[in-house]
Amino acid sequence: MADRKEISAATRAILLKMQINELTESIVYTKVAKQVSDEHNSKVLLKIAAEEQRHAEIWKGYTKVVAKPKLLRTIWFPLLARIFGFTFALKLMERGEGNASEIYATFASEVPEAEKIAKDEDRHEQELLAMLDEERLQYVGSMVLGLSDALVELSGTLAGLTFAMQNTRLIALSGLITGISATLSMASSEYLSSRSEGNTNAFKSGLYTGVVYLATVAFLVLPYLLLPNTAFMLALGIMLGTVVLIILGFTYYISVAKDVPFLKRFGEMATISLSVAALSFVIGIIVKKTLGIEI
Incomplete structure (x- = not known):
């Protein structure tokens, strides 16, 4: 991956946090996908996981840090998915990360990809989550x-x-x-x-x-x-x-x-x-x- 231009320390700290979040969510989506018996839902979840992993790699190009996921979250949310259903667990996880568009807007001038990734996440993840068809919610x-x-x-x-x-x-x-x-x-x-x-x-x-x-x-x-x-x-x-x-x-x-x-x-x-x-x-x-x- 090509090196990005230098960014401020404050922006790097934000990007590192986003990198960790994206990496963590990628693992959570992958784990939950393995729990889901429905093939369609599993594919949807794996697609979201791939998106999250790609975003984490982009942020890595700026932070120059090999980040580690939040271990407790990678255990907690798959457990919630088993008990209360994956729709509840994943939407709760996404809620906890705040509004991506607002966060990315704070450093969009330094990071050209930020605006596009924010739009991608808001659009793709909402569309993909809306496609999920969980029996108990019916x-x-x-x-x-x-x-x-x-x-x-x-x-x-x-x-x-x-x-x-x-x-x-x-x-x-x-x-x-x-x-x-x-x-x-x-x-x-x-x-x-x-x-x-x-x-x-x-x-x-x-x-x-x-x-x-x-x-x-x-x-x-x-x-x-x-x-x-x-x-x-x-x-x-x-x-x-x-x-x-x-x-x-x-x-x-x-x-x-x-x-x-x-x-x-x-x-x-x-x-x-x-x-x-x-x-x-x-x-x-x-x-x-x-x-x-x-x-």
């Missing part, structure tokens, strides 16, 4: 349905039962029965709805809805199973905290994987779930007082 609608319904319905049910029964074991028993029944109902409803719309993967839609619903039920009921019988208010508080954390985590996942606004979606889901829980708690008080039932 069923986001089904997962959102299962999650939102479970959070709203079960958090409300548990909140109402908390004051009405005031016994963690009875609340857990009632919550589990309600949750499991609702899981089967929601999964079958999603299956029938998808099938009526001509969806050839209706079974998977129902399965995703059911699995997410059941997992949510387990997390929400768990505090009532672990705490003493008299600690029903503490269990309620932990359950509501769990609701917020589940919404936070799932909303963040969707916002990264699907490029949708995070705060607005989180605010909507959290407000609805907590409002229903508060209303159900009040209803539990009213019903108990009105009927004069003591447990």
